[in-house]
Amino acid sequence: MSLYVLGSLATADGGGYQTPTTAEFYQPLWNDGPLAITRASVAMLLSVALIAWWLIATTKRAAIVPSKGQWVTEGLYGFIRNGVARDIIGSKDFLRFVPLLFSMFVLILVNNLFGVIPPVQFPTMSRIGFPIALTVIVYVVYHTIGIRRVGLRAYFKHLVPGGLPTWIVPAIFFLEVITFFITRPLTLALRLFGNMFAGHMLLLLFITGGEYMMIHGSFGLKIAGAGSFVMAFVLTIFEILIEFLQAYIFTLLAATYIAGSLADEH
Amino acid sequence: MQLFAGATHVAALVTAGEAEQLPVLPHMGELIFGLIAIAILYVIVQKKVVPNLEKAYSDRTAAIEGGMHKAEEAQQEAQAALEQYKAQLAEARAEAGRIRAEAQERGAAIIVELRAQALVETNRMTEAAHKQIEAERQQAVVSLRSEVGRLSTELASRIVGESLHDEARQSGIVERFLTELESGAIRPETVGQDV
Numbered sequence: 001m002s003l004y005v006l007g008s009l010a011t012a013d014g015g016g017y018q019t020p021t022t023a024e025f026y027q028p029l030w031n032d033g034p035l036a037i038t039r040a041s042v043a044m045l046l047s048v049a050l051i052a053w054w055l056i057a058t059t060k061r062a063a064i065v066p067s068k069g070q071w072v073t074e075g076l077y078g079f080i081r082n083g084v085a086r087d088i089i090g091s092k093d094f095l096r097f098v099p100l101l102f103s104m105f106v107l108i109l110v111n112n113l114f115g116v117i118p119p120v121q122f123p124t125m126s127r128i129g130f131p132i133a134l135t136v137i138v139y140v141v142y143h144t145i146g147i148r149r150v151g152l153r154a155y156f157k158h159l160v161p162g163g164l165p166t167w168i169v170p171a172i173f174f175l176e177v178i179t180f181f182i183t184r185p186l187t188l189a190l191r192l193f194g195n196m197f198a199g200h201m202l203l204l205l206f207i208t209g210g211e212y213m214m215i216h217g218s219f220g221l222k223i224a225g226a227g228s229f230v231m232a233f234v235l236t237i238f239e240i241l242i243e244f245l246q247a248y249i250f251t252l253l254a255a256t257y258i259a260g261s262l263a264d265e266h
Numbered sequence: 267m268q269l270f271a272g273a274t275h276v277a278a279l280v281t282a283g284e285a286e287q288l289p290v291l292p293h294m295g296e297l298i299f300g301l302i303a304i305a306i307l308y309v310i311v312q313k314k315v316v317p318n319l320e321k322a323y324s325d326r327t328a329a330i331e332g333g334m335h336k337a338e339e340a341q342q343e344a345q346a347a348l349e350q351y352k353a354q355l356a357e358a359r360a361e362a363g364r365i366r367a368e369a370q371e372r373g374a375a376i377i378v379e380l381r382a383q384a385l386v387e388t389n390r391m392t393e394a395a396h397k398q399i400e401a402e403r404q405q406a407v408v409s410l411r412s413e414v415g416r417l418s419t420e421l422a423s424r425i426v427g428e429s430l431h432d433e434a435r436q437s438g439i440v441e442r443f444l445t446e447l448e449s450g451a452i453r454p455e456t457v458g459q460d461v
Contacts, residue, residue, distance in 0.1 A: 026293070034293065034294040035294060035295040038296060040299075041296055044296075044300060045299070048303045051307060055311065055315045059314070062321060064322065077315075077316075095320075098316060099315075102316070103311045106307075107307055126289075128290055129295075129298075129299070130296060130303075131300075132300070133301045133303075137301075190290070
């Protein structure tokens with residue numbers, strides 16, 4: 001749809017090529033203003049429905065000898081359960097965080113892949129509201145378990161590692177507070193958002209640009225347009241890798257933060 | 267800092283249009299949507315998916331361990347059976363050896379017995395033959411004696427010119443003579459070359 005919109009934008013002007021803008025990402029489908037139902041929201045809803053259906057269908061009768069679907073689900077689940085949760089949080093506590101980490105991973109993965117899957121072709125996470133929503137949960141979870149474990153005062157005290165010279169403690173405390181309360185959530189949300197946003201923007205640029213050159217350009221520009229499409233194809237493959245990687249990184253960092261709050265020593 | 271500046275800036279922009287908003291600022295509807303989405307998914311995963319998968323995991327572990335246990339048992343059983351067979355085989359071999367030895371022993375015994383029997387039989391037959399020969403000899407002696415008596419009497423009768431039969435018979439002279447001859451009282455003497 002975005003391509004269509006841009007295509008029409010490009011031709012409507014009649015003039016030169018209109019580069020895709022950030023406005024391109026805001027696509028209200030129903031209503032307008034802060035509570036508009038946007039294209040990303042619909043994609044998110046669709047992803048939840050798809051994931052829920054798939055997970056329930058493949059694990060409803062989870063057997064010792066798995067079916068193909070169960071095998072796929074188990075592969076993903078085992079990847080998060082053993083490769084992320086158990087390895088990072090440790091075998092004592094990891095099991096109660098597996099549902100959260102697994103939900104986040106599949107939700108991010110599917111929504112990221114939506115960026116290149118034809119009927120949707122819109123990376124939900126390029127709308128920062130969604131990464132923020134996920135980050136808020138991670139943020140609340142890791143602070144809550146940390147504070148619950150040792151109490152509020154001790155939690156802040158634990159931010160500074162022991163055995164430091166007294167004069168440096170305030171500075172470290174300040175840095176750690178910034179890290180724990182500002183940098184971590186900010187980077188967690190922005191990393192995911194930025195990757196999806198930039199990746200989608202790149203694809204838009206190459207595809208719409210290529211299209212424009214192919215349609216309106218001279219012979220030389222037509223060749224450049226073909227090159228642009230080739231680049232778009234290559235970048236699409238690259239995007240799939242990034243999309244998977246970002247889902248993994250987000251989950252991995254969430255697990256790391258949780259593990260940090262669970263660990264005895266900071 | 268930029269964030270906060272942006273926030274106030276955006277508050278003004280929201281009315282102007284969401285599309286012009288900075289992309290790093292959340293659209294409220296989407297933020298709420300995102301929270302709801304992850305909440306729904308979390309509940310589903312926690313209630314429906316993870317328990318089933320964990321159950322499959324533990325079942326599988328149990329099945330594998332059970333399988334290993336079973337295999338171990340089977341191996342032990344096989345080992346026991348092998349031992350039993352070996353024992354049986356050894357027993358059978360011993361039995362065979364014993365039977366063979368016994369058979370040899372019995373064979374030897376039979377041979378000895380047969381030999382003894384044969385010996386007895388031979389002895390018996392020899393004995394019988396001896397007895398028969400003896401009897402026949404006795405018979406021959408008796409008949410010879412009467413014959414010799416008769417012939418002698420006859421010869422003597424011829425020489426004497428009368429019958430001595432009755433006399434000889436009456437006196438038992440021939441008999442006596444022969445008895446004496448047998449006992450060695452008289453030595454037979456050559457009567458003459460011309461007889």
